[in-house]
Amino acid sequence: MFSRATIGTTTDPKNAWGTTMSISQIAAGIGESVTLKLNATVAALKAKGEPVIHLGGGEPNSKAPVDAILAGTALLNTGEVRYTPASGTPAIKQAIIGYTEKYYGRSVEPRNVMASGGAKQAIMVALQTVVDPRDEVIFPRPYWVSYPDMARLCGGVPVPVDASDGLLCPSVDDIARKVTPKTKVILINSPNNPTGVMYTEDFIAGIVELCEQRGIYLIMDDIYHRLIFDGREPINCYKYAQQTGEDSKLIVVNGVSKQYAMTGFRIGWAVASGKLIKVMGNIQGHQTSGPSALSQSAAVGALTGEQSSVDTLRATLEDNRNVLLDRLKSIEGAKVTKPDGTFYCFVDFRHYEPDSMKLAEYLLEEVRVVVVPGVAFGMDGYLRISFCGSISDITQGVERIKLALAAYPGKK
Ligand SMILES: Cc1ncc(COP(=O)(O)O)c(C=O)c1O
Numbered sequence: 001m002f003s004r005a006t007i008g009t010t011t012d013p014k015n016a017w018g019t020t021m022s023i024s025q026i027a028a029g030i031g032e033s034v035t036l037k038l039n040a041t042v043a044a045l046k047a048k049g050e051p052v053i054h055l056g057g058g059e060p061n062s063k064a065p066v067d068a069i070l071a072g073t074a075l076l077n078t079g080e081v082r083y084t085p086a087s088g089t090p091a092i093k094q095a096i097i098g099y100t101e102k103y104y105g106r107s108v109e110p111r112n113v114m115a116s117g118g119a120k121q122a123i124m125v126a127l128q129t130v131v132d133p134r135d136e137v138i139f140p141r142p143y144w145v146s147y148p149d150m151a152r153l154c155g156g157v158p159v160p161v162d163a164s165d166g167l168l169c170p171s172v173d174d175i176a177r178k179v180t181p182k183t184k185v186i187l188i189n190s191p192n193n194p195t196g197v198m199y200t201e202d203f204i205a206g207i208v209e210l211c212e213q214r215g216i217y218l219i220m221d222d223i224y225h226r227l228i229f230d231g232r233e234p235i236n237c238y239k240y241a242q243q244t245g246e247d248s249k250l251i252v253v254n255g256v257s258k259q260y261a262m263t264g265f266r267i268g269w270a271v272a273s274g275k276l277i278k279v280m281g282n283i284q285g286h287q288t289s290g291p292s293a294l295s296q297s298a299a300v301g302a303l304t305g306e307q308s309s310v311d312t313l314r315a316t317l318e319d320n321r322n323v324l325l326d327r328l329k330s331i332e333g334a335k336v337t338k339p340d341g342t343f344y345c346f347v348d349f350r351h352y353e354p355d356s357m358k359l360a361e362y363l364l365e366e367v368r369v370v371v372v373p374g375v376a377f378g379m380d381g382y383l384r385i386s387f388c389g390s391i392s393d394i395t396q397g398v399e400r401i402k403l404a405l406a407a408y409p410g411k412k
Pocket of ligand 1: 058120189193221223256263266267
């Protein structure tokens with residue numbers, strides 16, 4: 001149920017016309033998104049009336065902000081929903097400029113900003129802009145599921161870095177040791193999906209310095225930066241950048257999906273040097289044209305409107321996290337790292353089973369609880385448990401996991 005798709009080989013048999021049906025070598029190396037597939041599995045089980053508890057989700061269950069809905073509706077009511085400039089409307093660029101000033105204290109211009117079809121597209125286009133075939137793209141392990149395949153889609157080589165202390169966050173030295181003359185990009189996501197852990201100021205400062213010294217592009221995936229707990233403030237990578245003009249190799253990615261619960265609108269963005277944004281806009285223009293006009297309007301509403309929904313979401317997630325941590329204490333042998341933000345907790349279940357796929361399938365089969373196997377994030381033996389659902393899903397879900405693990409065949 002969770003296995004990566006096998007999508008054929010480049011040497012498929014000949015078709016009726018005697019020619020070979022082949023797909024590209026790059027395509028052959030790309031797997032299906034485990035998390036998106038999981039959503040489809042859950043929807044299918046729920047449609048059959050199965051009592052599934054979804055602790056594998058990657059989106060808040062709150063509603064989009066009213067200002068987003070009003071702004072989107074206003075455009076829709078005009079009946080004129082047209083193409084927009086490839087890198088976004090002037091209005092969304094202004095909204096992103098305002099966001100960058102407010103949350104990063106940095107003044108940028110429209111030529112430094114590109115709106116995309118989600119943060120995912122912003123990262124993908126950024127990689128396509130700078131990665132040549134066989135260039136290396138470094139990121140810490142565990143990593144967000146899409147990073148390796150995004151690097152491969154550019155013909156690049158994904159280079160995951162493990163923490164030498166055996167924990168979940170590699171140090172700057174761990175990363176520096178993996179840098180080679182082929183390293184083109186370092187990709188950092190903080191707070192992190194799947195661990196929820198936020199990198200320290202020292203780490204971010206060190207990575208910015210490393211990238212500037214070695215001439216490496218740094219993509220900061222800040223998609224969860226406002227969903228952080230315990231009174232923490234987001235860490236601002238610009239604070240440590242020396243190269244701030246056209247020579248800057250820093251690409252900051254963010255979006256409305258998580259913080260405004262607007263995953264289906266598909267709006268993210270990148271902020272970078274004018275030179276890079278120009279090329280990124282060219283690429284996006286050929287790939288998809290500008291993002292949906294309707295979604296851009298809604299995103300402008302979210303970004304410029306009342307911000308209380310983000311605070312409410314953050315507070316709800318913090319409560320959910322606390323409940324989850326409390327309940328997980330009752331599962332003997334499960335090793336938990338406290339998430340600083342996001343809505344994910346990455347739990348070490350090796351006490352029960354080293355094969356995370358097998359364990360996730362067991363939980364689904366036996367007690368209809370969905371979690372994401374750690375192997376999807378490059379780290380086996382762990383399961384990612386989401387706390388973006390309801391408190392009752394969290395408490396009942398953990399209770400079911402506990403019962404299932406107590407009966408797990410081969411339990412130590
Ligand atoms: C770390 C990380 N980056 C980027 C994204 C993509 O976000 P979007 O929905 O804006 O494309 C996600 C979504 O799950 C994510 O977890």
